Amino acid sequence: MRNFFPVITVVAAIMVIWYGASVWMNSKWVYDQAARAGTEVSFGELVKDTWSQERPVLPAPHQIVAELYKSTVEKKITSKRSLVFHGWITLSATLLGFIFGTGMGILLAIGIVHNRAMDMSVMPWAIASQTVPIIAIAPMIVVVMSTIGATDFLGKGAATALFGYQPAFMQGLLPKAVIAAYLSFFPVVVGMVKGLRSPDNMQLDLLKTYNASKSRTFWSLRLPSSTPYLFTSLKIGMAGALVGAIVSELSASPLRGLGARMLTGSYYGQTIQIWAALFAAAAMAATLVGIIGMIERYSLQRMGMAK
Amino acid sequence: MTTETVIKAENLDLTFHTNDGDVHALKDINLDIQKGDFVSFIGPSGCGKTTFLRTIAALETPTAGSVCVNGMPADEARKNRAYGYVFQAAGLYPWRTIRGNIRLPLEIMGFPKKEQEDHISKVLDLVDLRGFGKKFPWQLSGGMQQRASIARALAFNADILLMDEPFGALDEIVRDHLNEQLLKLWDRTNKTIAFVTHSIPEAVYLSTKIVVMSPRPGRISDVIESTLPRERPLDIRDTKEFLDIAHRVREGLRAGHAYDE
Ligand SMILES: Nc1ncnc2c1ncn2[C@@H]1O[C@H](COP(=O)(O)OP(=O)(O)OP(=O)(O)O)[C@@H](O)[C@H]1O
Ligand SMILES: [Mg+2]
Secondary structure: OOOHHHHHHHHHHHHHHHHHHHHHHHHHHHHHHHHOOOOOOOOHHHHHHHHOOOOOOOOOOOHHHHHHHHHOOOOOOOOOOHHHHHHHHHHHHHHHHHHHHHHHHHHHHHHHOOOOOHHHHHHHHHHOOOOHHHHHHHOOOOHHHHHHHHHHHHOOHHHHHHHOOOOOHOOOOHHHHHHHHHHHHHHHHHHHHHHHHHOOOHHHHHHHOOOOOHHHHHHHHHHHHHHHHHHHHHHHHHHHHHHHHHHHHHOOOOOOOHHHHHHHHHHOOOOHHHHHHHHHHHHHHHHHHHHHHHHHHHHHHOOOOOO | OOOEEEEEEEEEEEEEEOOOOEEEEEEEEEEEEEOOOOOOOOOOOOOOHHHHHHHHHHOOOOOOOEEOOEEEHHHHHHHOOOOOEOOOOOOOOOOHHHHHHHHHHHHHOOOHHHHHHHHHHHHHHHOOOOOOOOOOOOOHEEEEEEEHHHHHHHOOOOOOOEEEEOOOEEEEEEEEHHHHHHHHHHHHHHHEEEEEEOOOHHHHHHHOEEEEEOOOOOOEOOOEOOOOOOOOOHHHHHHHHHHHHHHHHHHHHHHHHHHHO
16 A cells, blocks of 8 residues: 555656657647648647547557457457457467476576586577577578478377367467577576575585485575576566567467567557557566566465565 | 594695685694594684584595594595584575474485484484474574584484584573583583584583694694593583693693794
């Protein structure tokens, strides 16, 4: 409750600026229309018009809310125009990529910490991989994986045998998940290496006096020590996976998902649709990161490490 | 008289190579510790007490000379889990409860489940921490954490205890109490104990043998065999015999310092 007024104040300020900017940025079109028709516009008409255009430069918040409502509640979720449908496509790629990426990241970190050769060789490549712009590499991954036929999570045959049909999200899922994984593994590697190396000398010496094996040291000391680092990395990794999934949708086929909504929206000047997809993506990111935060709090509490 | 040498250091030398030069931490250390001895190491800060204890534990490798524990090289003794080590700081794992921390060595050494719990309860009683087993380390005071770390070193019944200033952070009363407890434990179990301290009365009260060390390079300047009986009530500290030994320790420490000037 203590946070209520500050939060409300900030939201109100954003709203005021947004509605103002919306009038300002969309006014040119209104004036052009008026000039062409040879009429004058009053300020009241200007405001009314700029907040209700079909393809505004900057849609007003209530237009986005209306679009979100229309494309989620009023559409069947299997419809190609439902934001829930597209959201689920993006979510599935994000989650699968996140699992790939996190698994990869943890394995690489374990390798780096335990093997000197890996320590020297893996990290430079991991860093190099992140300096390549994802927007450049994503189409290549899509093309290469399509060429070798590795695009569907379960092929049509296998999926039909299992479910009687092939769920839409499985089509073209793999390249998207790989791109999502590409962006999410790096923070996990960096965080886990730091976490697995966080035990101090005394804690390590103690296990040495017990003549504990390397795997013992890993399970009893290194892994629990790294837990706080792991959760921080997972949050960044999840956000990365979502960005990867959205970027991958710009070049994957079939054209689906929140990224595809943004792309088609920009083809046809559907700014309201773009903004609605943006908000859906932001809400999804906040939810996913929030869930990790909840698991983090619960785990650290169970481990007696919560503040 | 059966005397069996449990720890034997011969011509021990240890130099640390650091970025800003070499540190000669131990020089010409020769020492025999018999089974059942209670040996205290005393000396000014930085004279190599911790380093010597760590060398016995095979946590440091000597530059020259050798350390034998139970008749084998120190590293082999470590692999045989010959000793329990109490570090200068408690070093409990924050994600384990007190019981969980004490269980750690028992798990690693493969004690049966039932036996683990028995051992834990027994050593918790010994250090007066009964009822705190389910707490996490941060819920305990520094002194209680230190006691828990002693319990952890006692839990697996090693014959040798290496203790690095275990009571350094405790108040006098608790310290007296734990000194008594430790003596009782030592008397009952016939463990061999190597004990680092800064306190002359503590060293004299506990030890059968007091090793006085002096710094730069760290070496042994005096070894004092205590003439006190094994049975030692706290008020033995007011006897003439006690004060005489304490006096000799103080002289030894002073001589070490004079050498320094
Ligand atoms: N790992 C190390 N690397 C380099 N020098 C070290 C290392 N450990 C200890 N030393 C040096 O060796 C000397 C002896 O250190 P040590 O910790 O054994 O002293 P100490 O007698 O235990 O002192 P205190 O009573 O303060 O604990 C010191 O000069 C210290 O700086
Ligand atoms: Mg020390």
